[in-house]
Amino acid sequence: MAGPFPDSDDDFDGRDGARGGLVAKGQAGDNAAPLSITEISQLLKRTVEDRFGYVKLRGELSGVKRAASGHLYCCLKDDKAVMDGVMWRTTAQRLGFLPEDGIEVVASGKITTFPGRSKYQIVIEHMEIAGEGALLALLEKTRRRLEAEGLFAAERKRPLPFLPDVIGVVTSPTGSVIRDILHRLADRFPSRVLVWPVLVQGRGSAEQVAAALRGFAAMAPGGGRGGALPRPDLLIVARGGGSIEDLWGFNEEIVVRAIAESPIPVISAVGHETDTTLADYAADRRAPTPTAAAEIAVPVRHELANALGELGLRQRRCVNRPLQLGRERLEARLARMPRPEALAAQAAQRLDELGERLRRGLADRASRARERLQADRARLSAPLLRAQLGEARQRLAGVRLAPVLVQRPLAEGRERLAASWRLAQQLHPERPLQRGYAMVLDGGGRPVTYSAAARREPALTLKFRDGRLDVIPATGEGAEKAGAQAAAPTPAPAPRRASPRARPAPPSAEQPKLL
Structure with a gap:
């Protein structure tokens, strides 16, 4: 019975000629057993490691990362291929520089495979920066160590003097650097320059530069007396451009420490603008060129004048x-x-208007008075006046006046007048003179009421009932006794009873008064 599956070993797939069975079976004459993935991976690993036991590769770092275990993983690549790389922790700790993406390096090690991902990689045993790699690695290592000590910290940088009187230059006396600096200083602001000649390249150059810096720092501040050289206000460490080997003296630790310890502000002008040394990090200011250092050191004189x-x-x-x-x-x-005439314009206009109204008013009033006079002329005739006088006499004759209506108001008024007169007599200032008192007057005729005021007057007048008497105040002990006696209080006279006649009249019943 035929079915969908072949039932004999002789059935073949007509498309590729391969056996079409579901179960793998050995074939006649086949004595090779199938290999496992691990077995083939191990075979490949041994083959690669035997063939490439030690290689040196040059490429650009990419994907650099350090695992928590300390191992370093990266990729080495060029423009056409990429290879994984690994550096074990113990080897990575001995690196003299910090691997970063984009750095071209030369890595040495052996090629191996990683069966877990079917990849091949290089186990790096040694890695340097390509072309001067060892020198740059040492430079980076020194830079990091000095930076960790704080020699490059920004807070250690000191401000440069605005206008230094004396400038010290540490450089070679035979090169073009010193000529450029002197020429630029002469153009901008002529200053006094002290040159300390040193070697700027080769063996011993670093020691000479450090000694020059310490020599300038050892000068006494405010020197210049007795032939002594003055201490510079600013130092310039300068050298022309060159390779990293030529500039290496300014990367030495002794130079960096001398710059950092200098009490005088330092400008570093080593190499060209693209050259960077450790002296630039330690200096208070970095100049791209020696000429630029002179421009930084002093301002332009004519600009200051402007x-x-x-x-x-x-x-x-x-x-x-x-x-x-x-x-x-x-x-x-x-x-x-406003103008004065404008201020008075309204008032003048108002005055003209009022004058015109006054003129018209006087004319109108005169006209109305004339009309009233003409109207009253008829009422002022003699017969009319005689008739009005007769009528008034008749009204007067008809009025009956009671005597008491006239006499009582007169009596009341007379009594009030008499009481006021008696009170005025009692209150008259000379009334006490009638009873034996005297009035003391000063030279101006004014009353004197205090003994102290009387003693200050050169002459006094005593006014009595019948006349006056001029006296002079006594002085000395007699005056003090007299003053004491005068100051003694005198008994006040007993109050007199008011006369019954001075009392106001009791109110009476309201009576009609004659108007």
């Missing part, structure tokens, strides 16, 4: 500005103030 002139002009403007503003405000206020 700045001073500008400041003087601004000062004069500031002084004159309040006057100018005051003048402008005064002119603005004067422009807003």
Whole structure:
């Protein structure tokens, strides 16, 4: 019975000629057993390691990462291929530089495979930066160590003097660097320059540069007396461009420490703009070239003169500005103030209007008075006046006046007048003179009421009932006794009873008064 599956070993797939069975079976004459993945991976590993036991590769680092275990993983690549790399922890710890992406290196080691991912890789045993790799590695290592000590910290940088009197230059006396510096200083601001000649390349150059820096620092501040050289206010460490080997003296630790310990601010001008040394990190200021160092050291003299002139002009403007503003405000206020004739214009117009109204009013009033006079002329005739007088006499004759209506108001008024007169007599200032008292007057005729005031007067007048008497105040002990006696209080006279006649009249019943 035929079915969908072949039932004999002789059945073949007609498409590729391969056996079409589901179960793997050995074939006649086949004595090779199938290999496991692990077995083939081990065979490949041994083959690769035997063939490439030690290789040296050059490539660019990519994908650099350090695992928590300390192992370093990366990729080495060029423009056409990429190879994985690994550096074990013990080897990675001995690296003299920090691997980063983009650095071209030369790695030495052996090629091996990683069966877990079917990849091949290089186990790096030694790695240097390609082309001067060892030198750069040492440079980076020294830089990190000195940076960790704080020699490159920004807070250690000191400001440069604005206008140094003396500038010290540490450089070769025979090169073009010193000529460039002196020429630039002469152009910008001529200054006194002290040159300490040193070697700037080769064996012993670093020691000479460090000794020059310490020599300038050892000078006494404020020198220059008795033939002694003055201490510089600013130092310039300069050298022309060159390779890293030529500039290596300025990467030495002894030079870096001398710059960092210098009490005088230092400008580093080593190499060209693209060259960087450890001296640049330790200096207070880095200049791209020696000529630029001279430009940084001093300002331009004519620019300073222009700045001073500008400041003087601004000062004069500031002084004159309040006057100018005051003048402008005064002119603005004067422009807003009205003219005198404009102030009096309304008043003059009002005066003219009132004058015209007064003229018309007087004319109208005279006209109305004339009309009233003409109207009253008929009422002022003699017969009319006689008739009105007769009528008034008749009304007067008909009025009956009671005597008591006239006599009582007169009596009340007379009694009030008498009481006021008696009170005025009692309150008269000379009334006490009738009873034996005297009035003391000063030279001006004014009453004196205090003994102290009387003693200050050169002459006094005593006014009695019948006349006056001029006296002179006594002085000395007699005066003090007299003053004491006068100061003694006198008994006040007993109050007199008021006369019954001075009492006001009791209110009476309201009566009609004669008007």
